[in-house]
Every structure is written in C-alpha cells, then in structure tokens.
Amino acid sequence: MASKTAARDSKGEKLRIYAAVIVVLFVLAVAANAIARNDGGVSGCMRLIQQSSKNDCLSQIAVSTGNLSVCSLMNGTYMNTCYYAISLNNTRSANCAVITNSSLQGDCYYAKATGTQNYSLCNLSGAYSSCVMNISFSQKNATLCGFLQNKTNASVCASTIYMYNAVKDYKPSACSQVSDNASYSTYSSILYGFDRMYAGNSSLNVSLSTSYLAAYLQGSISARSICYFISAYNTKNVSVCGSIGNATIRNYCGYYANISTYHSGALxxxxxxxxxxxxxxxxxxxxxxxxxxxxxxxxxxxxxxxxxxxxxxxxxxxxxxxxxxxxxxxxxxxxxxxxxxxxxxxxxxxxxxxxxx
Amino acid sequence: MAGVVKTGILGLDAMLNGGIPEKNQIVLAGGPGAGKTLLSFEFLYRNAKQGNNSVMFVVEEEAEKVLENAKGAFSGLKDIDDLVKNGSLSVEGLSAVSNASESMRQSSYEFGNFISDIEAIIADKKATRVVIDSTAVLEILVKDPLMFRKSMLALVVDLRRLGVTSILTAEMSSLEKQSLSFRPEFFLFDGIIMLYLSGEEEKRMQSMEIIKMRGSKHSFVTTPYDISPAGFKVFAAEEITQE
Structure with a gap:
C-alpha cells in the first residue's frame, strides 16, 4: 500500500514538473514573440517562425513607419496590400507605383485621388469616369463633371449634383436640370450617386426609398421624376408632383406629399x-x-x-x-x-x- | 435610433463605421469564387458567438456540404460545431425548406412558398441574423423579369417585417470591377457590398467595396482582403477619409 502511494506521489510529482515546464515554455514563447515585435522591429519580425505572424509583424512596422522597403520583405499578396496601406496614407509621399498588382495599383490611385480630391490622379486609376464623378460628388461641384469627355457620363455626373442641390436646398425647380432619360443605366447611375452623396443622412430615407421603390416597380422612370417626388415630399407641396410625366408615379407622389403635409399639420x-x-x-x-x-x-x-x-x-x-x-x-x-x-x-x-x- | 450589428470580421467593421445598421437588408455581390458564401457564413458565426441566433439558407448546395466547406476553409474556428449543436448557428439547405428542392425541380414551387418557408424557419430558430445564399436560384424560379422584381421585393419586405439583419448573396457574371453593373433589384437593399477578384494565378487579388450602406457613414475605399483559417482579414486603411 505504501509503495503504491509512493508511486502515485512520484507520478503526480512528474506531472507537476511537466506542467511547470510546459507553462515556462509557453511563457518563453509568448515573451519571445513580444520581444521580436518590440526589439527594434524588422529583424525581430524576421525571427518569427509562422509566416502569418511574420507578415502581421512586418506590416505593423511598415504602416506605422511608412517604410515601403519593409513591405518588400513580405510575400506577394501581403507585400502589395502593405504597399497599398502605406500609399493610402495621405500624410506620406509614398507612391502607388510600387504596387505590382495592376488592379490594386489602380484602386490605390483611385482611393488616393478621391481621398485627396486630386482628379489628375484619376488618369491612373483605371476607372477615370467613376473617379472624377466621385470627386465631383464630394465637392458638390457640377463644373468638375466637365472633365468627363463621355457626354452620358458628364450628364449623369451633373444630374446627380443638380438633384442633390435641388433636394438639399428645397428648390424643386432645380429638378428641371436633372436628366429626364428614363433608361435604366442612366437613372440608376444617378440614383446611386445621389444615395452616395446622402450617405449617412437618414432624414430622406422614407422619400428616397419609396421613390426608388416606385422606380423599381415601374421599371422605367427618370431621375428627374424621382427628384420631383422627393422634393414634393420634402417641401410638402403637392403641386410639385404635377411635373412628373408617369401618371402612376405622379399620383403616388401626390399621395405621399399629401400625407407628409397632413402629418406636418399644414393640411x-x-x-x-x-x-x-x-x-x-x-x-x-x-x-x-x-x-x-x-x-x-x-x-x-x-x-x-x-x-x-x-x-x-x-x-x-x-x-x-x-x-x-x-x-x-x-x-x-x-x-x-x-x-x-x-x-x-x-x-x-x-x-x-x-x-x- | 437603431444600433449597429457588428460583423465581427476583422477590418470590415472599421470599413462599415462600426457595423451594419440593425435590421438592414444587405446584398453581397460578386463573381464565383470571390468568397461570398464564406464571408456571409463568418458574419453568422461571429454573431452566433455573441449569442445572436443566426441562420443561413443555402439554395444551391446541400447544407452539410456548405458547412463542411466552411469548416475546411476556417479550420482555425474550432467551435463551429458547438454553435451548430447548441442551435445558435444553423445552416438550412433545400431539404429543410419544406420540400422546396423537390418542388423546385417540378417547377411547381412558387416564390411565395419559399418566403413562407423561410419565415417559418426564422421564427422557429428565433434568428435575428439571416443569410440567403444565393438569389441566383430564385431568378431561375421566377422567369418573368417583372414578377422576379416583385418577388424579390416581397422577400425583402418580409425580412424587414421580421426585423432581422440579413445578407443576401448575388452572383455577378464577371469578377472584374470595371465590368460589373448594378442590377435593378439592388435598389431594394439598404446596403450593397461588392467583392472583386482581379489579376491572375499567384497575383490574384481579392478586394471589396461598400457601394452603399443606408444610415451609415462608411468607407468608400476599395480594400483588399484575405481568407485565412482564422477567418477573413480585410485590410482596412482607417486613415483614409474621403468625404
């Protein structure tokens, strides 16, 4: 009995020692990892065994210091995303040109152009029209749309801004400047642009979504009609609906403007x-x-x-x-x-x- | 004011300025292989971990296969099975959607049945996060374009009425950003997230863009992402402010 107890004690002791060793090794591994990340950076990162840890470590240093050469120590995808992250930081002069993936390089120029409102960079973005449009939207400046040589794109760009201004300034008459083209590609582009300009503004949600809904169900409606619809609702002026050509949308606009008027106490x-x-x-x-x-x-x-x-x-x-x-x-x-x-x-x-x- | 639903996906919540506005209906669109199913699965997984019952409806593949694929791709997420077992995470296939599979093959299954079946499962699971993957099959179900529009509207309206936060995936014919165009039904959704795939072979690059997210000041920057065993990693550049 005594020998069995001694054996159990001995086994338990061994287990405790093993457990202690494992804990010590784990703590050392964590400490080594932490030291690698903090001991002056790059060389510490390079000592990490796991590639993903190495990439994370290098990318943190590269982005925090803005040092492009650190990115080059990473493999393909991570190297490019590292370049991308640094290039997007507007406070540094880093250049999208170092990105070897052409698509990501275009995205980089696009983001940098729109982020800095520098339309000259749009030429390098691979999506010139969209790039110039977004800068125009950000500046709420329809004259910038003139940089677009494609007439359809220029019209979409300017119409979006006119529509935004008409709604924002409660001036339904300005809707007359918005394109009356009822083709899906035209009105949908204008509506998406308008949605983008109003991003985060919930005050228009009801009239926006209902007029979009009407457009969706009707299948073909111009952005100008939508502009009148939203303006009628916002200004609580039913007569604005009279400028809408499509009879169903016009009636629907009237109903909605009436409700808006009724709820405001004006009716x-x-x-x-x-x-x-x-x-x-x-x-x-x-x-x-x-x-x-x-x-x-x-x-x-x-x-x-x-x-x-x-x-x-x-x-x-x-x-x-x-x-x-x-x-x-x-x-x-x-x-x-x-x-x-x-x-x-x-x-x-x-x-x-x-x-x- | 409604709150936001964190996706829990690394980097994506930064792009979304905190998360998806609660009870929003989002479309996640992209070409084949862009990671739509995995991204939406991870959204549900992360939410299920936070105690929000989550259900995924897969209408193109068997549920078990989708679950196995997800576990294979996310081998670092060890508790997927636990969440499935305790009911907080469900993947429902065609067989679970009230014999839809057989009925669909017989062309007698109507969109209305599909919606009511989905509704019943959401109620049964007490789910607040929902994914429907994908809407492509539904388009086959309803061939007439106007009827399809109305059916999609009915689906979105129903999800809205149920008060869930949902992601519906949509198949795009192209992977490339420049050749993608928005489909009419996208108008119905509160948010649109696009997944792009560009380049070739080892230079392949995956990136995403938030086209719109109603009620949120989100990032407009196209942002690369990576799919790792531990989940998606979206390389959000938070320093950039565009507007």
Missing amino acids: NYTQIAAECSSNSSASATCNSSIALVRAISTDNATICGTLGQVYSGACYFALAQKLHNPYYCGFISNTSENEICVYSMSYNQSQVYNGTV
Whole structure:
C-alpha cells in the first residue's frame, strides 16, 4: 500500500514538473514573440517562425513607419496590400507605383485621388469616369463633371449634383436640370450617386426609398421624376408632383406629399373648409378636398368610398399609412397604385397591421 | 435610433463605421469564387458567438456540404460545431425548406412558398441574423423579369417585417470591377457590398467595396482582403477619409 502511494506521489510529482515546464515554455514563447515585435522591429519580425505572424509583424512596422522597403520583405499578396496601406496614407509621399498588382495599383490611385480630391490622379486609376464623378460628388461641384469627355457620363455626373442641390436646398425647380432619360443605366447611375452623396443622412430615407421603390416597380422612370417626388415630399407641396410625366408615379407622389403635409399639420380641415366656403364658386375639387381631409382626420373610410377615383385612391392610401393598415390599400382600384401602397407600408415602416379592421 | 450589428470580421467593421445598421437588408455581390458564401457564413458565426441566433439558407448546395466547406476553409474556428449543436448557428439547405428542392425541380414551387418557408424557419430558430445564399436560384424560379422584381421585393419586405439583419448573396457574371453593373433589384437593399477578384494565378487579388450602406457613414475605399483559417482579414486603411 505504501509503495503504491509512493508511486502515485512520484507520478503526480512528474506531472507537476511537466506542467511547470510546459507553462515556462509557453511563457518563453509568448515573451519571445513580444520581444521580436518590440526589439527594434524588422529583424525581430524576421525571427518569427509562422509566416502569418511574420507578415502581421512586418506590416505593423511598415504602416506605422511608412517604410515601403519593409513591405518588400513580405510575400506577394501581403507585400502589395502593405504597399497599398502605406500609399493610402495621405500624410506620406509614398507612391502607388510600387504596387505590382495592376488592379490594386489602380484602386490605390483611385482611393488616393478621391481621398485627396486630386482628379489628375484619376488618369491612373483605371476607372477615370467613376473617379472624377466621385470627386465631383464630394465637392458638390457640377463644373468638375466637365472633365468627363463621355457626354452620358458628364450628364449623369451633373444630374446627380443638380438633384442633390435641388433636394438639399428645397428648390424643386432645380429638378428641371436633372436628366429626364428614363433608361435604366442612366437613372440608376444617378440614383446611386445621389444615395452616395446622402450617405449617412437618414432624414430622406422614407422619400428616397419609396421613390426608388416606385422606380423599381415601374421599371422605367427618370431621375428627374424621382427628384420631383422627393422634393414634393420634402417641401410638402403637392403641386410639385404635377411635373412628373408617369401618371402612376405622379399620383403616388401626390399621395405621399399629401400625407407628409397632413402629418406636418399644414393640411387643416377647418382651414380648407373656410377657404372653400369663402369661395362662391366652390368646385367639386374643393369639396373633394374637404371630404378627403375629413376622412383622414376622423379615420372614416366610408367617406373615401364616396369620392371620385383619384381622391378615393388618395384617401385610402392616406388612411392605410396613418393607421398602419394595408387593408385600406385594397380599395385602391388602380392596380399599380394598390401594389405600391401595400409594399411601401411594410418596406418603409416595417409595420404591417396584424389585427382586425 | 437603431444600433449597429457588428460583423465581427476583422477590418470590415472599421470599413462599415462600426457595423451594419440593425435590421438592414444587405446584398453581397460578386463573381464565383470571390468568397461570398464564406464571408456571409463568418458574419453568422461571429454573431452566433455573441449569442445572436443566426441562420443561413443555402439554395444551391446541400447544407452539410456548405458547412463542411466552411469548416475546411476556417479550420482555425474550432467551435463551429458547438454553435451548430447548441442551435445558435444553423445552416438550412433545400431539404429543410419544406420540400422546396423537390418542388423546385417540378417547377411547381412558387416564390411565395419559399418566403413562407423561410419565415417559418426564422421564427422557429428565433434568428435575428439571416443569410440567403444565393438569389441566383430564385431568378431561375421566377422567369418573368417583372414578377422576379416583385418577388424579390416581397422577400425583402418580409425580412424587414421580421426585423432581422440579413445578407443576401448575388452572383455577378464577371469578377472584374470595371465590368460589373448594378442590377435593378439592388435598389431594394439598404446596403450593397461588392467583392472583386482581379489579376491572375499567384497575383490574384481579392478586394471589396461598400457601394452603399443606408444610415451609415462608411468607407468608400476599395480594400483588399484575405481568407485565412482564422477567418477573413480585410485590410482596412482607417486613415483614409474621403468625404
């Protein structure tokens, strides 16, 4: 029994010694790695055994010191990304020319051109038009678009900036300068540029996404129409929608601008009623407007049904949006408008009514 | 104000200025072999590790194969199986999507069924992070271009309604940056990330660009990336500010 206990003790002792040795070796390895990274750099990195650790170590030194020659100690892909990272740092004079991968070299010039707003570097980017456009967008300067020799690109570039200015400055009339070309490649390029100029600005999200949605469902719509759409919503001015050629989008624009006006408090039932009654030649339009506002104010869908097709659609659309209930969209007789009503609710608001009506 | 969902992918969150805005629907597009499936898988893996239930729908391959490929490519991520076992990370193939595979082959399967099946699985898994890989098959399912647009819209609307943060991958015919163009359905998404592959053989270079990310001031710099056993490494140059 005593010998067995002694053997166990001896075995346990050995295990403790092994464990201690392993711990010491591990600590030494970690320390060696740390020393390699901190002992004056490059030579320390080169002593690292793992290639990935070596690359990380060298790349940290290269980027922090801006020393391109350190990058050359790395293998292919890492060497080029190292050059790229240093070249992008605008405070240093490092040059994209050292990058041996032509595509990455072009990306480097592109990033440097747009980062420093130096369009002369765009010539080396391999994507001249896009490069010049992005600089023009950054500077919000349509005259820079004149550097683009391709007329379509120049028009897309300038239209994007005109559209941005029209929306930003609440000047719907400036939309007339935006391209009316309804081809997908033209309007989509302008919209992507516009999206880019408004990156991070959430105030336009609703009108942006709904007008894009309309464009998506309609398949063909010009950027100028989208510009009017967003401007009508922003300025709460329904009459701006009248400049839109496509009837479905025009109606949809009107509905949305009405809702925007209603929510802002500008569409006041009492006020409209007073204006209509003071006008001796009160028209059917005036009466319909009153009925429309009354229906929306009192959540009364029955009134919507008594109106003519255009006002009826607007009425149901507004109620659907106000009550977050797509049920009312179902009463819109125009198929396209009905579809946009249903989709836009859940698309914009993530709110679909789940209860009963 | 909604928060951001960190991708957890090295360098990508720096490009995204913190992460993907919560409940955004993102399209991740690129040519074959660019790493769309792996990148989106890693997004789910990193989120599952943070306790967010994540589910990937693969509609072109068997789920097991995709999982095995991911484990092979990310051999340094040792806990993938653990996350799968505890249910926080799921890869669902066609067979799991309510007999979709068979129905699709019979051309009787409708897009609406696909959406409702996906919805049921998301609810069952209580998932808040979702990947659909890829939308290419769905285009085959709905041949009419206008119907496809509406179907895609219905899918995006549904994901939005469910309140998940999702990535849908899209196949591009070309790998090269200059010959890529945006597809109409990209308009529907809150964000677009493009993956590029350029150069030849040993000089092949992978890079990514964030085209748009609504609600976020992201980087516009095309940035190289590498796929290692420990995951993606995006070489984000944070010093660059463009706007």
